[in-house]
Amino acid sequence: MVKYTSRSRSFLKKEEYEMLLRSGLNLLAEDRGHVGFLKRLIPKGTIGLKANCLAAWNPTLIPIVKALAGILTEAVGVDDNNIVLWERTSRELKRAGHELNASAFGRRCLGTDANGVGYDDDFQSSGNVNSLVTRILTRMVDHSINLPILKDHSIAGLSAGLKNMYGAIHNPNKYHAGNCSPSAAHINNLNTIRDKHRLTIIDAVRVQYDRGPGFDKKYLTYFDGIILSSDPVAADRVALEVLENLRRENGLPSLAEAGRPVRYLAEAEKLGLGKAKLKDIDLRVSYIDGNGAEKSGELF
Numbered sequence: 001m002v003k004y005t006s007r008s009r010s011f012l013k014k015e016e017y018e019m020l021l022r023s024g025l026n027l028l029a030e031d032r033g034h035v036g037f038l039k040r041l042i043p044k045g046t047i048g049l050k051a052n053c054l055a056a057w058n059p060t061l062i063p064i065v066k067a068l069a070g071i072l073t074e075a076v077g078v079d080d081n082n083i084v085l086w087e088r089t090s091r092e093l094k095r096a097g098h099e100l101n102a103s104a105f106g107r108r109c110l111g112t113d114a115n116g117v118g119y120d121d122d123f124q125s126s127g128n129v130n131s132l133v134t135r136i137l138t139r140m141v142d143h144s145i146n147l148p149i150l151k152d153h154s155i156a157g158l159s160a161g162l163k164n165m166y167g168a169i170h171n172p173n174k175y176h177a178g179n180c181s182p183s184a185a186h187i188n189n190l191n192t193i194r195d196k197h198r199l200t201i202i203d204a205v206r207v208q209y210d211r212g213p214g215f216d217k218k219y220l221t222y223f224d225g226i227i228l229s230s231d232p233v234a235a236d237r238v239a240l241e242v243l244e245n246l247r248r249e250n251g252l253p254s255l256a257e258a259g260r261p262v263r264y265l266a267e268a269e270k271l272g273l274g275k276a277k278l279k280d281i282d283l284r285v286s287y288i289d290g291n292g293a294e295k296s297g298e299l300f
Helices: 014-028 034-041 062-076 090-095 135-140 161-168 183-188 191-196 232-249 264-270
Strands: 002-004 047-050 083-087 108-111 124-126 129-131 143-146 149-153 157-159 197-208 220-229 286-288 294-296
Touching: 002 014, 014 034, 014 062, 014 220, 014 286, 034 062, 047 062, 047 135, 047 161, 062 083, 062 197, 083 090, 083 135, 090 108, 129 183, 135 191, 143 161, 143 191, 149 232, 157 161, 157 232, 161 183, 161 232, 161 264, 183 191, 183 264, 191 197, 197 232, 220 232, 232 264
Parallel strands: 002 286, 047 083, 047 143, 083 108, 143 197, 149 197
Antiparallel strands: 002 220, 124 129, 149 157, 197 220, 286 294
């Protein structure tokens, strides 16, 4: 996890996200350089970036997408047209300010509802989940990077990486019972979603720690961090710790005490998707200032 310690604006610029991303990727590479790490993680092919634009007030932002696309182009050598920013609908992407592009030139940006896309013909199943997966994942891309926003969720408790993949299936409305457990885990265990996942990058610069996923200014704060992991469950577990800490700091009960326990992480661990216990996660924290100077630190 990387936190930014020198800013005075509500949003970060592309160059600031780039510093955070490079720092975080270097941590994942155990300080051996992010270029080699990304080349090993993502061999040549088309890379899908799953946006999180359903909540219009706090979507995946243009600066982080541009910063990440630039790093991927530089490190992996992927052509810009082989980077695809996607969401369940093109309308949601456009509303967030992203320029739609389904052409053979430039970085692509489109929703599953775009002409000629849609959902795959064959159902995929895991546990209680039986769904059609977007053709963007099944046919268009070889590798998937998840770009969620950290926020509270009125049903799931935590909305981060695993919850963001509800946008990859045709029937997400069916899988919210039991605080989205075990469904959130099983959605991410669908063959295509599991096999093509490479990296989760959670934007936790602005975090709404209660009354989400809709907007309530009273519960919005600035954590100023991003959480990166090739383990989708570990990324969400650290995000949960951040969310719970923000709730404690502001005098709110835990998500479990509020009737929204986040059980789907333990279920995801049972399925072999990653680590759900904080003690088992190799958590590295870096603080970076506006000049790019870094120092290690604790989570809080």
